[in-house]
Amino acid sequence: MTYMPPTDAMFLLAESREHPMHVGGLQLFTPPDGAGPDYVRDMVDEIRSHTEVNSRFRKRPADPVSSVGNLWWATESEVDLEYHIRHSAVPRPGRIRELFQLTSRWHGTLLDRHRPMWETHLVEGLEDGRFAVYTKVHHSLVDGVSALRMLQTTLDESPDDRAMRVPWDPRPKRSHDGGTSRGGPLALPLSVAGKGLSLGTTAAGLVPAGLKVLGQAVRDHNFITPFEAPKTVLNGPIGGARRFVAQSWEIERVRAVADATDATLNDVVLAMCSGALRTYLLELDGLPDKSLTAMVPVSLRSDSESAGGNAVGAVICSLATDLDDPIDRLRTIRESAQASKRLMKELTPLQILLLSAVNMSALALSPVPGYVSLARPPFNVIISNVPGPTKPLYWNGSRLDGVYPASIVLDGQAMNITFTSNDDALDFGIVGCRQTLPSLQRMIHHLEDALTDLEKASTA
Template identity: 30%
Template sequence: MPDRLSALDASFLYLEESATVMHIGSVMVLEPPPEGFDVEALARSVGARTAYVPRYRQRVRTVPGHLANPVWVDDERFDLDFHVRRTALPRPGTREQLTELVARVQPRRLDRTRPLWEVYLVEGLAGGGLAVITKTHQAMVDGVAAVDLGQVLLDDAPSSGAPPGTTWRPAPEPSLVELVTGALVDAVRRPPQVLETVRAGAGDVRTAVRRASSTATGLLRAASSAAGPQGGPLDVVVGEQRRFAVVDTALEDYRAVRRAVSGAPRRRAGRGAAARDEPVPLVARTDLHDVVLAVLAGALRGWMLSRGLVLAPSAVVRTLVPLSVTAGDLDDGSAPDRGAGGRGGPPPATEVVGHLVDLPVGEPDPVVRLQRVSFGMRAPGEGRRVGARELAGLAGFAPPTLHSLGVRVAGSLSHRVFNLVVTNVPGPQHPLYVGPVRLAASYPVIPLAAGQGLAVGVTSYDGAVSYGLNADRDGLPDLDVLAECVTDALAELVDVTAGPPGGRPR
C-alpha cells in the first residue's frame, strides 16, 4: 500500500482549505550564469534530483468517506515542465521588483491534483544575475521521506555536466477498493486513529493538530501559565495577498556583538563623558541566535514607534522560535567541527522543537534587550541547542529543510499563544551552487498563520545573515520600514557593544 499522510501532514491540507496557504518557499539569488544555463538546464537538473526524492513525483489522493488520512501515490501524468517555470523581471530588474514578484507568486495555491511543489527561474536581474523561487507544501517536508526543494537544488561544488538519466516509472495507483481496504486494516492496527481522522475530515482541525504533534505538549503547557497575546500591530486579518522584503547583514557584526558581551567589559558609546564611561554589562551564555532575536526586537520596536504607537516598558511580542536541540553543546561555528567528517564522529541526533520567547520591544536599551532575550531562550527544561557548525553539516538537515521543519512545529500549535514565528537556521559558510551557478544569497519565505500578519525567516550563509520578511499586504503596508529598522537595530547594537565610542567597530 502507498504511504499514508501522518495526522500532522493531513492537518496542513485541511487547514489550507479554511485559512492561508501552507507552503514554505525560498528565494535564491544567483550570480550571472555561464552560457547555456537556462530553464531547460534547470529542469533537467531538477528532474534528475527529484528521482532521489520520490515524494516530489507523488500527489495526494484522498480515501473515500475520510475513513483514513490521504495517501501518497505516484503521479502517472507527472509533467516536469508544469513544475519548473520561467519568468523575467522588466528592466532594470531591481531587488524591489524581485520581492514584488515573490509576493505575488508565493500566495498562489498549489494544484492538489499534482505533486505539491513549483520552481520559478527568474531572469532579468540587474547585472545579469538570476533568481530561483521555490514553493513546497508543508505536507511534503518531514525531514525523512522528503526534504525541502531548496535543499534538493543546492550543491557544494559547481556541476556543469549533464545530469544522469532517470529510469523512474510510476507505480500503478491503488483502486478504490484497495484504498478502503487499506483504511480498514489501519483501523484495526491503530483504533485511536479512526476517531482522529473522522474529526479532521469533518473540519475539527484543532483536534487533529493537537493530537498530531508530540513536540507541542510541553510548549502549550508552558504557554497556558501566561496570558496569551492581546492585540497589537502584528495581529491582523490575514488575506490572500502578500508583501515580501529582504535584508542583508554581515555575520561578522553578530560575532562582534557576541564577543563583546561575552568577554571583557567594554564602554558604551554615546554623547558626553558620562555616557562613554558607563560600562556595558556582560550577557552570560549569549550566542548568535540570541543576537539575531535581539536585533529583531529592536527592529520591531523602531517600526512600532514609527507608527506612533506608545510602548510601555513591559511591552513584548510573544514569539515562537523553533529550535534544533541535541545533547551536544552550544557552538556558534567558531569551535572545531564535530560534524560529519570532523573530530569526534557524527553529530548527535537532532530534532526541532518549539520555544516561546518574549521579544522586549518596550525596552529602549539594546543591551538590556539582548540580556532579556538570552535569559528567555534558556528557560529550564528546554535542553541545549545544536551548534551552528554541527547543524550546517547534518546530512538531510540543510537550512531549507530546517526552516520547513520549524514551520511544521509552528503549524502544530494554537496560533493564539504567540504573535510571531521566527525561524533562524545557520547555514554553511562556504559557497553553494545551483548547477554551475554560484548562490549569491538565499532568503526563506515563511507562511503566515491565521491572524498573524508577519513571519520571519533568517539564514546565515557564506559570511552573510539574510532575512526574509513575509507579511500580509494590507496589514503591513509599511513592511519596507520594518526592513530598514532591522539594519538600524543591528547598527545600534554593534555601536553600543563592539564599537569604539561614537563609531562602528574597529
C-alpha cells in the first residue's frame, strides 16, 4: 500500500451517490476508408490484448468500505480489461442524441472502488458511420488536463499509422507536437483548489495576498470577489442523475469576434456562455436582476513566455447577464477578466495558489446539510478551458472529429461548462443535474445564437 496525498483523498472522501467525483470525456472518430463492419469489434479485442498496465491504472482505495481505507492506495496485481473496456452500441436510429443519452447515464454512475477506478466504452451504431469513445477516470487519479494528455499519447498525426496505442501501456509513448496548446497547460479549477487547500494554513502567503485583494476590490469596481453571485436555479442542491450535451464551433468564428472587439478568445467564449445562460434562465423565468458570475481559470503567461509548467489562477469574473446588448456584455466580461489578471500579476505563485483556494473554498462546505440552501453561492457556474490538440490526429487510422469534456457538478454548482481546442474547432461539453436543470440541450442552441449575435454586433 502507498500513502494517498490529501489532494487525491479529498475527491474520494467528498464522493457520494449524488456527487460522483470522476472526470470524463467523449471522443468522436471517423473510421478510415475500407473499415469493415467488424472494425470497432476488432479494436476492442486488440485493446484488451494490451495486458501490461502501468501503476496509475492499477490503483484502487486500500479499503473501499471504510473512510480510513480511502487514505491509502492499493495496487491490483491483475486488471480485468474485459470489465474496464466496454463494447456498446447506441439504440436506433443512432443519432447523436442517443449517444448523449448513453453518455449522460454513464457519467452519472459511480466507479467501483473495489477495482481500479476507470472505464472506457467503445460505442458503435451511429447512423453516420462514426464511432465514439467515452472514458471516465476518478479525479483522485487524474485531472482533466492529465486525462486529455493521456488521450493524446494514443493518437498520431498520420492517418496511415495503425499502431493501437492505449493510455495504460507502461512503455514510453512516441511524442508529437500536436498535444500542447497556445499558452501552456491550464489546471482544472477543482485541481487548483485541491492543491491550494493543502497549503491553506500558510498565513505568511495568504495575509499579504488578502490585503492586495482588498485593495484591488476597493479601487477597481470591475474586480469580482466571492459571494457577489445572485442565487439561481444553478445553485441549489442536486441529485445523482446527469445530462450531458456537446457541440463544436469553428475557432475562426470566435477569433474573428475577438479581433473585431479587441478581446481575447476566452473573453468571447465567456460572452457566448453568458448569452446562452441568460436566454436559458429567461426561459425558466429565473434570470436575476444582478449579473451571474463564473469561476474561470485564467492564464497568467504572456505571449513571449515559453510553454510548460502552470501559470494559472482560479478567478471569478462577471458574466454581465444583466446587460441586454451582446457587445456591452463582452466589454464588461473583458474588463472583469483584466481586473483579475492585473491582481494576479502582483502576487507570488504561492499567493496565487492560496487565493485560488480561497475563491473555491466555499465548495468544501456544500456537503454540510442546509448550507447550499441558506448561503449565497461563491459564484454561479464553473467555465473551464482544457487545451487540446492543435493539429488533426488519428487513432488506428480513424480521424478524431471531436473531444468533448465531461466534468463534475456539485451541490450549489448544478452546471459545468468545459471546452477544449481541437485542431480548428472549439469543442464544448456541458454537464448538468438532470433533476435541477430541465432541457439542458437548449444550451447548445443558445450558445450558437449567442455567437451569432456577437458576430452581427461586432461587424455592425
